Amino acid sequence: MAVSALVHLVTGGLVVGGALLIVLGWETIVQPVLGLFLIFLAAELRPRFGKVDEERLLRRAGVPRLFALLDDIAEAVGTRGFDAVRLTQDFAISAVPFGLRRRRLDIGLALWETLTPQQRIACPARARGHFAAGDVRHNLMVRTALPP
Incomplete structure (x- = not known):
C-alpha cells in the first residue's frame, strides 16, 4: 500500500510540477517545454481502472x-x-x-x-x-x- 501511495503521489507531483513550470516559467522556453514533458509523463503513469471488451x-x-x-x-x-x-x-x-x-x-x-x-x-x-x-x-x- 505504501509503494502504491508513493506511485500515485509521484504522478500527482509530476502534474503539479509540470503545471507550475508551464505557468510560472516563461522566462525561458525550456521551462514550459519541460513542464509539458512532465505532464505527458504523468499521463502515461496515470491510474488505470482496466478496460473490458x-x-x-x-x-x-x-x-x-x-x-x-x-x-x-x-x-x-x-x-x-x-x-x-x-x-x-x-x-x-x-x-x-x-x-x-x-x-x-x-x-x-x-x-x-x-x-x-x-x-x-x-x-x-x-x-x-x-x-x-x-x-x-x-x-x-x-x-x-x-x-x-
Whole structure:
C-alpha cells in the first residue's frame, strides 16, 4: 500500500510540477517545454481502472443459472457476487477487478473442460477467496498503481 501511495503521489507531483513550470516559467522556453514533458509523463503513469471488451462478457440476464451458482458461491465465501463473466482460451480461472468496484470472473475454457463438477464449483470459490481474504493486489489503490 505504501509503494502504491508513493506511485500515485509521484504522478500527482509530476502534474503539479509540470503545471507550475508551464505557468510560472516563461522566462525561458525550456521551462514550459519541460513542464509539458512532465505532464505527458504523468499521463502515461496515470491510474488505470482496466478496460473490458463488453462484447465478450456474459451478463446476469444472459445466463441466469450461472450467476445464481456464482452468487451462491460468493455467499458461502462471504463476499459479493461477480458483475460479469468472460470466457477465455486460457488454462486458468481468475477473479479480475475492473472499473471502480466491479468484479469479473475469467473462465478459461481449456481448463473448464478438464474439470469435474465439484472442481467447477471450487475454482470460482478459490478465485472469489482473493477478495474475501483481502488480497492487496485487488485493492483499488494497488491495482491502479500496477502497470496495465
